[in-house]
Amino acid sequence: MAVEQPLTGETTRIHDIGYRGYDGPRLGRSYARRSLYSQSLRGAYGLGRSVKSKVLPMLLFAVMCVPAAIMVAVAVATKAHELPVGYTRYAIMMQAVISLYVASQAPQAVSRDLRFKTVPLYFSRPIETADYVRAKFAALASAVFILTAAPLLVMYVGALLSKLGFAHQTKEFAEGLVSVALLSLLFAGIGLVIAAVTPRRGFGIAAVIAVLVISYGAVSTLQAIATTQGHDGAVPWIGLFSPVTLIDGVQSAFLGATTRAPGGVAPTTGQGVVAVLVTLALIAGSYGLLLRRYKKVGL
């Protein structure tokens, strides 16, 4: 009678509960798309991946931000009335770093799924081609935007701390953000299209670098030749043929930037409109090509 009853609470039992079904919510396409977006965006900075794959994106992110921090420090120390480099000019100045980032992360975003044939697993689920392409495009564009907007934010905060004119700084910061947003979409689109047709990662990296960096070099050289030969009017037109100079054209025409083109030839409004149209056409074209590519891959 006095024997202590052992605890018979649920906690002391081990059940082999066997297979349990799932009756909970199924959140469908848009949820899957958002999940793929956040997974890809984190992946673009190596989060949720191996330590090794965090090194390069984090390093490039630091390389992007450190010069901005130094500039701010110098501006504060010397009590300058203006930041040494404008918001719109910063990304153009750092274009090699941005290109390297896109070249390293675009293949990781899409080539892996193609190379290891994971794509059919996505398309055998509610998610569709357009969802996949949109999620990947948005994720890489956001990643590039974070990379390019972060140093601008550093500069803006620094400028406000050193009491440079608030209205003036805010307007220029906003223009800078619009410029890097366009740049992010353009670079992400071009990077993804190239990566999506080169399942081998190494080739993808090389091809993206070739298109982004070599085209910039070639266009700059041609522009320099045009200026020395007195064909200044041709400079903005030549600028349409490389992503970096294209963005340069757009922002010098509409976003109050001073052009980096040789000879400082600013585009006319007409040339600026053409540059905007070409930029938008390239972004839309990249999206269209990606859709076509994945329609074909299918299952």
Place this chain on the structure above:
Amino acid sequence: MVRITNVGWVTVIATESLSKRFPRVTALDRLSVDIGAGVTGLVGANGAGKSTLIKILLGLSPATEGSARVLGLDIATEGAAIRERVGYMPEHDCLPPDVSATEFVVHMARMSGLPPTAARERTADILRHVGLYEERYRPIGGYSTGMKQRVKLAQALVHDPKLVFLDEPTNGLDPVGRDEMLGLIRRVHSDFGISVLVTSHLLGELERTCEHVVVIDGGKLLRASSTTDFTQTTTTLAIEVTDSDTHPDGTRAVREALAARGVEVTHEGAGLPGAGHILLLTAAGEQTYDLVRDVVADLGLGLIRMEQRRHHISEVFTAGSTDEQRKEAVGHGG
């Protein structure tokens, strides 16, 4: 035309003169077949149209003509709803080597629409059910083929589908791995309550696993019937006995004893080493097994083996080409 073959038959897949033509090949040719709940084998040689059929049933590739319903949903208009309720395990490798099984299956669960917490719980459950334990935290790149196949199966089951398509799940596995995978497939239906359509180019292994078998060749239906039909009409018994002092040639003694009772016995594969020791006879039912047991016991011999031999795919193909079989196939499918 009678569709309902037995009580409780639930049609999971129904195709009606489903055809798929590519510019140069006809992958499916007016295929009409009903597949019920349970484990169904889809058998055909390579290029018979098995994978094409699965793609069409997933609503990923439009049929050239004809129609089909999966779980009562129209493949042409309700593809997304179908894909939410079915799972798919592809034939080829589809796993990234640099992530762990857990991470990968959680991601795939979310792609099926499971909320984050449910995705993690279901992943842990299903990986345990397919037999992956501590190794699930290691990168997939270091897994054996058998473990990879389990991960592929897990991602197809993680969202608790009503039906799962398994494309050649035993490919590349050794005999033990093959048996384990087949056992797992049986459990998918018996324990998990998920219907299975499993493809293979080997009829033999599917006969042991499936309740029904659909045989297609060149995109055409060759035969659709329950495996018991196959067994009842085609079971061959293979027996092997020991020798004893009174019967130095045990095999011959058994053959003569059986022949005396009117059972015709043949030798297997004459000319092969050891082949003379295996006797083949056609089992007419339960009583044949008893007869063999009694005969061997009466002679005082040891029964080394008595096993069912089933026909190979090639035999179904040759048998299927006779007119009679063709009619039967149409009768079952039509």
